[in-house]
Amino acid sequence: xxxxxxxxxxxxxGTVRVHGAKNAVLKHMVAMLLAPGRYRLENVPGxxxxxxxxxxxxxxxxTCVRRGSVVEVDVPEKLNxxxxxxxxxxxxxxxxxxxxxxxxxxxxxxxxxxxxxxxxRPIGMHLEGLEQMGAEFExxxxxxxxxxxxxxxxxxxxxxxxxVGATENLLLAAVLAKGRTIIGNAAREPELADLAALLxxxxxxxxxxxxxxIEVMGVSSLTPTDHTVIADRxxxxxxxxxxxxxxxxxxxxxxxxAFLRMELRKMEAAGCEIERGDDWFSVAGPDRPRPQDIAxxxxxxxxxxxxxxxxxxxxxxxxxxxxxxxxxxxxxxxLGELNRMGADVHADGQHVVIRGVDELSGCEVDGCDIxxxxxxxxxxxxxxxxxxxxxxxxxxxxxxxxxxTLRSLGADIDx
Ligand code: UD1
Numbered sequence: 001x002x003x004x005x006x007x008x009x010x011x012x013x014g015t016v017r018v019h020g021a022k023n024a025v026l027k028h029m030v031a032m033l034l035a036p037g038r039y040r041l042e043n044v045p046g047x048x049x050x051x052x053x054x055x056x057x058x059x060x061x062x063t064c065v066r067r068g069s070v071v072e073v074d075v076p077e078k079l080n081x082x083x084x085x086x087x088x089x090x091x092x093x094x095x096x097x098x099x100x101x102x103x104x105x106x107x108x109x110x111x112x113x114x115x116x117x118x119x120x121r122p123i124g125m126h127l128e129g130l131e132q133m134g135a136e137f138e139x140x141x142x143x144x145x146x147x148x149x150x151x152x153x154x155x156x157x158x159x160x161x162x163x164v165g166a167t168e169n170l171l172l173a174a175v176l177a178k179g180r181t182i183i184g185n186a187a188r189e190p191e192l193a194d195l196a197a198l199l200x201x202x203x204x205x206x207x208x209x210x211x212x213x214i215e216v217m218g219v220s221s222l223t224p225t226d227h228t229v230i231a232d233r234x235x236x237x238x239x240x241x242x243x244x245x246x247x248x249x250x251x252x253x254x255x256x257x258a259f260l261r262m263e264l265r266k267m268e269a270a271g272c273e274i275e276r277g278d279d280w281f282s283v284a285g286p287d288r289p290r291p292q293d294i295a296x297x298x299x300x301x302x303x304x305x306x307x308x309x310x311x312x313x314x315x316x317x318x319x320x321x322x323x324x325x326x327x328x329x330x331x332x333x334x335l336g337e338l339n340r341m342g343a344d345v346h347a348d349g350q351h352v353v354i355r356g357v358d359e360l361s362g363c364e365v366d367g368c369d370i371x372x373x374x375x376x377x378x379x380x381x382x383x384x385x386x387x388x389x390x391x392x393x394x395x396x397x398x399x400x401x402x403x404x405t406l407r408s409l410g411a412d413i414d415x
Contacts, residue, residue, distance in 0.1 A: 004373075004389040004403060006380035007412040008362060011248035011285075014409045018236045018255040019045040020069070020229030022398045024191035026093040027168050028198050028227060029053045032073045033060060033100045034176060035202060037224030039073040044229055045400040048393070052091045059084045060097065075224070079104065085111035085143070095123055095165060098146055099172035102135050108146040112139075125166035129157045133170075133177055154179035154218050162187040162212065162298045168195060174216035175204040183214040189299045190259045194230040201225040231255035231279075234305050235399060237263050238374045241309045242406065244272045244285035245316070245382040250409055257281040262302045266292055266310070270317065291319035291356060296326050307352075308334050308375035315343040316382060317356035325350050334372035337365040341379055341387065362387035367394045374399065381411055 020043035030053070032039045044050060044066065054064035054071070060081070063074040081101040088094040088111040101108035112123070127137055133152045138145045154177045159166055167187040174181035186192075188210055196209030202225050205217040236255040243250040244267060257264055257276040264274050264281065271286030292314060296304040304327035314321040315338055325331050332347040339345060340363055344355040360383035367373030373394040380387030392415065395402045406413050 001390060002392040002415065004377055004392045004395070005414055006377055006387050006389070008360070008381050008383040008385065008387065010381075010410050010412055011246045012243040012250055012381070012406070012409040012411060013248050015251045015253060016239045016405055016409065017253050018231045019043065019400045021191050021194070021232035021234070022047055022049055023164070023189070023234070024194045025050055025229045026053050027096055027191070027195045028229060029057055029064070029071070029073065030096045030100050031172060031195060031198055031202070032075055032224070033057070033062065033079060033097065034104055034172065035222035035224055036075045036077045039075070039224045040226040041071045041073070042069060042226070042228040044069050044071045045232065047398055047400050048396045049091055049093070049398065052087055053093065056083055056087050056094050056097065059087065060101070081105040081107050082109045083111060093165070095126065096169050096172060098126065098144070099130065099169035102130060102146055102148050103152055103173045103176040106148050106151065110144050110146065112142055112144060123165070125159055125161065125163050126169045129159070129166060129170045129183075130173055132157050133173055133181070152177035154181035154216065156182045156184070158184035159186065161185070164189055164192060167214070168192060171196065171199070171206065171209070171214065171216065174218060175199050175206065175222065176220070177218040179218055181216040181218070183216070184212070186212050186214045187298055188212055190230060190233065198225070198227045201227065231259075233259040234303065236260060237303070237306050238309050238378070238399070239405065240264070240267065240281070240283045241306070241313045242378045242381055243283055243409065244289075245313045245378050247285040247287060248409070249282065249284035251280060251282040253280040255279060255281075261300060263306050263310075266294055266302060270314070289314055289317040289356070291317040291321040291354075293322045295324040298327070304328055304331065305371050307331060308371045309378050311335075311345060311352055311354055312338065312375040312378040314354045315345060315357065315360060315379060317354065319356055321354040321356070323352040323354065325352065333368045334375055337368065337372070337376055338379055340365055341383055343379070359384055361385055364388040364390060367391035370394045370397045377406070377413075381406070
């Protein structure tokens with residue numbers, strides 16, 4: 001088991017360059033299964049989830065080679081439409097190969113996904129939408145057997161919630177389906193718009209990605225292309241909150257601040273000073289945050305993946321804050337860990353009540369999941385003394401060079 005050791009109390013300062021987005025690159029890699037040939041992805045982060053997705057692709061028959069921040073993918077004519085159970089269980093994003101394989105091969109065998117442990121994360125919307133397009137499913141011994149006996153056909157689908165994964169799965173299926181697909185109440189995430197940009201560069205005909213209505217005209221085939229992955233706004237936001245919680249000042253470059261509009265607005269309301277450029281922003285933290293009321297919502301709302309880091313920041317606020325979690329039913333395991341550091345936080349239904357305290361004190365805590373581990377590190381950066389964040393492997397799933405980056409900003413931190 002790996003740990004992060006951090007000694008708090010040093011205001012962070014300096015510049016961070018943001019790497020490519022985990023929640024984009026994983027989908028891009030799956031999209032490449034839609035057409036045989038060679039692809040080149042740039043700005044790929046060196047994170048564990050990319051390696052896991054690389055193994056998923058290898059199993060399906062494609063070859064992935066990483067050189068620094070470049071990944072080259074070679075997709076053969078013939079694919080093995082089966083996702084290995086041990087890999088799919090490790091990473092929920094693997095469920096996206098369902099849409100891609102159904103579209104390309106007409107069948108798929110995919111284990112039901114695992115992923116982070118915050119409540120059950122069903123895939124009903126993925127399956128219902130694909131069924132509307134002509135897919136059939138059978139679940140047997142934990143494996144989903146999917147087929148499209150007559151191929152996939154475009155249709156009008158209206159999601160009951162703007163699920164990111166369901167929108168992406170349907171998009172991947174729709175680009176090669178017969179006729180026109182409309183996805184209503186679609187997710188509007190920038191990473192999804194980046195996926196659509198890649199697909200359009202491959203020859204797909206997608207309109208409206210990034211809005212709540214996406215229209216796709218199916219095409220008969222696609223061709224490989226190169227693509228540069230959009231910046232990781234969650235990484236940008238995590239470093240911004242890390243700096244703010246120490247009362248420091250940093251510049252975050254390589255990320256459009258518009259992708260963090262709500263998150264930065266809440267930080268400003270809490271007393272941070274923020275300057276914005278086209279693809280950079282700077283953050284200076286307050287002496288002490290002002291309390292905030294925040295509700296997580298699908299984009300462009302406050303991102304659920306910024307919730308734990310924001311709670312760690314508000315733990316030291318001058319009053320009581322409320323964070324309402326509307327996306328995941330059970331993203332609260334880390335609260336007990338924060339309390340071990342002297343915070344006063346508790347969940348009441350889907351609400352997190354954060355009574356600001358004067359000081360946090362370092363101790364050993366569990367990382368729980370990727371964003372919780374980032375949040376515990378943020379708490380450690382502002383705490384008195386030494387904090388050990390256990391299960392630090394969670395960080396490796398989505399942050400490339402996390403400890404090194406924080407150290408370059410002046411933090412007393414190591415692995
Ligand atoms: C993606 C992100 C994740 C982020 C989430 C919300 C990736 C790899 N992961 O996850 O980091 O936290 O978006 O921004 O991109 N749901 C259903 N039925 C479904 C599908 C979803 O009930 O068929 C529920 C989920 O349980 C969850 C909510 O909808 O409560 C949001 O899920 P969704 O937007 O699909 O998130 P993911 O795509 O899994």
